[in-house]
Amino acid sequence: MTDSTFEQVRNVASDIFGIPGDKITAESSPETIENWDSMQHLNLVLAIEEKFRVQLEPEDIEQMKNIGAVAALVEKLQSTAS
């Protein structure tokens, strides 16, 4: 994955979860981020769809287990879309 996609995903996650970007790594997950609950997961999905103009399928959403996986998913969707 490129740095820029990861960084953009991290910025979105920083806004949604209300924690500084430098505290978020590719491994950050619901286990390490306290308020990553189901409602925040939905908010993250919506923010990602909006930001990157992609459409996430239910199967994609299940794969979003940590921030690294989200960034990888975004890159995959963007490369298949173009």
Added chain:
Amino acid sequence: MSNSISNPKAVEHNPPNLRAEVDRLIAQGAFDLAARRLSELWRRDPASGTASFVISRIDELREKTREGLALAKFKLAILRSFTVEPIVPLLRAEAFAYGIDLEVHVGDFNTYVQDMLDSQSSLYRFAPDAVVLAVRSDQAAPELWRDFADLAPEAAQQAAERVVRGYEQWIGAFRKHSQAALIIHSLERPSSPSLGVLDDQSEAGQSGLIRRINRELRRIAAGFHGVYVLDYDALVTRHGSEHWHDERKWLMARLPIAAGHLLHMAREWMRFIVPLSGRTSKVLVVDLDNTLWGGVIGEDGMSGIEVGAEYPGAAYQALHRALLDLSRKGILLAVCSKNNLDDAMEALEKHPGMLVRANHFAALRINWTDKAQNLREIAQELNVGIDALAFLDDNPFEREQVRAALPEVTVIDLPKNPLEYASALRNCAALERLTLSSEDQQRTEMYAAQKQRAGVEQNFQSKEDFFRFLEQEAELEPVSDLTLARVAQLTQKTNQFNLTTRRYTEPQLAEMAKQPEWHIFSIKVRDRFGDHGLVGVAIAHDEGEQCEVDTFLLSCRVIGRTVETALLAHLAERAAQRGRKRLMGWFLPTKKNAPARDFYPQHGFERQETNGAGSLWALDLKSATLRCPDWIKLRTAETTPGGKN
């Protein structure tokens, strides 16, 4: 794309830096500036993530500033049949950009009926200013939505009637328990009716019946004060049903709206919330070159500028029509343009393509002075606060200058393409109105008459001569169904000659008018130059031997021509007739009501006490000599339909 106050695409930006700047400013204690940057961030990037950031910082600012942010507080409850939680941050951020600190209560899934019927429900405990009833067709009319093909025609009709009766009953109960405004979503029609094209061949098809329910909802809403319909069906259509919906999110999370449209739902709610919270603009100030016409009149000349019925001039005519529609809603128009006066006036008065003319504008500032200064002068000339101005200009530089110099002004961002100008203007929530009084519709003419009056006034030796010359006639009457909307509007909008600045909604006033000890009067004024309409309100209530003035206000159009004395004399006279001994009244100072400061002492009132909020004044009704000035011809209505007063 509908953009009410922002057009993100038009501006290059670097949001992470703005976020860091906001946090730095908060840390430094520069809260006002932090709030401004926050608003700029939202304008540039109105996305879900930004919304989360913005509202977390608003909450932080609210805690840190002792006197609070200069925002209007507003409480909104959302009753719903679908997931609205992701929309709430967008809504609160958007409200913040309009100067509103919005608190939101979201009802449980599909408990809206219990919530409205039960006077002890969490809905009423929240004490909302407004309630949105966001129910979708699948929930409100399940038989018509899902199993329509199975229904016999009579059964379908009966199902539609049941839906309408349900709404009627809930709304009636709601009005008994709450005076909050109620905004009802209309039902959307199916994008693919069960019988295909056959459905639309009859009024009694799936679409036809839902249309009928929507018509009935409008009828029910019109029967109550403060109940409004939000045309959800039209909103979905405007954005395209197939783009609006996201079936995946609906099945996974009961969220029917696609990520890219959540903001549009929030903005549609804002079109009600902004007028309900009184944060509307009274005057729209427009630029000329490249805004009202294409090109620069000083360089391109009369034959060179683009405005007319054909492309590309048609884009500007569409904007003109939007301006004329605003002026029919009582919003004053004004011009602020950097131009040579003669060039601009020639185009305004003579260009065959222009649909708006110089006489549509209540004030004109065509010169080379900076726009902020011109806007201040326009506000002064029209007797409104700076915060009552909205500003429309194609030039991002001018817009930013005005934002920096006059943060109170509502600056409307225009998209780059002139074909999108008209809809950008029509979607601005600050220019929405929920009711329309005859005063609103005639306001432009009234201001023209005002210009004449001001000219005449200078020719008189004494004020009294001038008052006699004016031949003022005033009509005093208790509030009625016909005047309730205007009276509520005046309590919400009047800032200068307003002794207590208490804001009331229509339902609150209707409730108040029912109480025997409360008295609400309005005053209409006309003079030799024209009709001012309903321009003043006085509310008083009896308590023991005294009568206390709760509200006393006068529109700025008629301040200083002794109408206020006529209204006060009427209050005193009526109170004495009811056997009261003293007329009491508070003056509660605000940033804007200095014109009313000396009103009580000038009319013989004595100060009783002063506290942090203001001063209390009293007039002994036995010895008082308060009279209506003899140059005002006074008419009073003796009875009301309800028989009170």
